[in-house]
Amino acid sequence: MRVLFTTSEWPTHFFPMVPLGWALQSAGHEVRVACAPSLVPVVRQSGLVPVPLLGGPDPAFKTRLARYWEFAARQRPIEPGELLHPVTAEPMDRLEEFEFAAYRAVHRDANLRSMRESCDRTAEFARAWRPDLVVTEPQNVEGVLAGRLLGVPVVCNLFGLVGTDETEPGLDIVLEDHSDSFPRYGLPPMATGLIDVVLDPCPPSAASRTLRPTLPVRYVPYNGPGGAPDWAGSRPDGGRPRVLIAWGTSVSGIYGSRAFLVPGLLRALAGLDAEVVITAADADRAGLVADHPRVRVLDRWCPLKLLLPTCDAVVHYGSGGTGMTAMTAGVPQLALPFSAEQRMNSSRLTAAGAGFQLDGFAADPAAVADRLGRLLAEPVHRERAQALREEALARPTPAELVPQLLDLGAAR
Template identity: 50%
Template sequence: MRVLFTVSDWPAHYFPMVPLGWALQAAGHEVRVACAPSQVTAVSGAGLSAVPVLGDLDMVFLARFQNLTDIRAGTWRYPELPGLHPDTGEELAGLDGFDFETYATECRRRIARETATGVAGVLELVRSWRPDLVVHDRLSMEGVLAARALGVPHVAHLWGPVGTAESDPRLHPLPVDYTRAFPRNGLPEMGPELIEYVIDPCPPSLAPPTRATRLPVRYVPYNGPGAMEPWALEPPARPRVCVLWSNSVSTSYGAGSYLAPRVVRALAGLDVEVVVPVHPDDAARLGELPPNVRTVERFPLHLLLPSCAAIVHHGGAGTVMTAAAAGVPQLALTFGPEQDADGGRLAATGAGLHITGDRATEAAVRGAVAALLGGPTHRAAAGRLAGENAARPVPADLVGPLERLAATGELPEPAATGPAAAAGQP
């Protein structure tokens, strides 16, 4: 069987799909990953074969422009954070000197250009390679289009607790056909009815809304390649707290959204060991560190978390899911609609706490971490979440149902659940 993965232009959207790619390859199937040229390193670093035929749709540019749109509309929630120039990332004192309409036109032009590149590239790929099945992430319109044009089944693969039937359009629950590529290729308009199957790696308590037939799978963390630090194999003398802050937050929201230094200061007075995985570009931004803090680079989160008593992070889906699989209580400090949703849904399980970035003072962070460490409630809830995840089918268990889907267009009955079958389903 030939299986084509299509992924949007962000590694964190692709990483949750990697274990399924491994499982398919181990079962003797061919797997190719259609991606943007910028994602080749991330794809090939996981041992899968990249085919760079999609457009480079710069998501940081889009995020910065969306933030300026919110400022202009009066819906911006972070008055202490200035908007950023979409191209340079330079902080803007206001919108008076910024030509909004020119950049709105430029934004539409870039989307149209890169989408057209991806559509042409993926159609050429599937017509020559002829996959039997397409697996695409939630935003990859090209995967849906390619499968429909070829007449083969396709399955959406979620990366976290945001689904394909969200009521809030800011969560982008479905791929968007920016250039009307579907009708131009003789296909129905892109809509929720085209998403018939969803691979859902979320434990039932985190299950996101979808109208599609759900294929439950265990979330198997993959956070990129890296090495295990020997010290992390030894039990810590004090509770170990991981502080992880994605570089993507500050590149989208500015230097004021880089909360790792504030979190480190907040934890300085607690009897804990603090470990901060850092991007090389961010190490200097942490400033002078207290003696209870160490930094690490290129240390995959799934290798670090089993030794941790808690984690403080930015609310990214990959971090939420990796900590959930490890049974580690979490504090999410969030900027942006999807991270807000991730943090809110995590807090609803009891396995963590959620504070929006505009309210994440040192005192609030210190109190929240003390609450995570101070009693059994959050630890027990985190353990339940990990147990839910461990009880789900492993990626290898999906291979048979996907073989059946590719061959017959149908799933065997026990392989899937209906849209509302998961506990906690909205």
């Protein structure tokens, strides 16, 4: 069987699909990953085969633009550094610094052409390669187009605890076809109804809202290549707890330097008798001063799945990948989300009793210290995190799912 994977430009949306790609390849099937050129090294490092077909506006730009419209609708002055310019990613002092009408007049046609060409390249490759199945993630329309065009099943792989049919504002993670490519190919407009099956890694206690037929699947963490330092496999000296602060790169590129909360977190945790481990991007680590007496700042990338087994708590911004990886490790979580998707990821983990959630934009140091102290001192949070882990591990592995996917492809 041939399986075409398609993914957006966010590596963290691709990572959850990698174990399924491994399972299919190990079972003797051919896998190709249609991706943007910028993602080719990421796909190669995973051991899968990239096909650089996709294009269109940068997803970080699209997210900043959506945030600009959110602020414009409020009709109030912005605070310095509160909003980034959609194009330059520089902090804005006034909404008027970005003129959408002028941007649209210059770039609209080029953006639409880029999106149409991305769909056309994917359609051309699919017609030539003839996959039996398409596996995509919610923020990619080209895979749905290819599947519907060839009449083969389209399987959508969730990348967090947010489903394809959420009803709350800001949670419509399945993208629209702004280029009108589906009608060009004689297909119905892009919609969640064109997805045949959703691969759902959400355990029952943290279930997402998905109305499509679903196949439960275990979330197998893949956080990119890399190794762990020697100390990561053992407990800290003196029986102290270990707290991981996991801070990725995307939030600063969307919400600005104010979203890099690590210095404030260190100040909040200065009185905590614990070892603190920090993972952050190179640019974010520069100049990081630790007020906490026992801090390890990792100087290179280390996959979170290698760090979390010896951690007693993790602090992050509500990322689906970090939250799901911590969930499978049974580690209590303190989430400081910024977006609607991050808040929903965090809310569902909190509702399951596996941690706490505070507003990333208004994180109070005293509240951070209080919640983290409770995660470490109150056994119920570790117990609920362990129970959620057992639920997650009870779901079928990607390898166990391969026969069902074969049947799905053969049925067409």
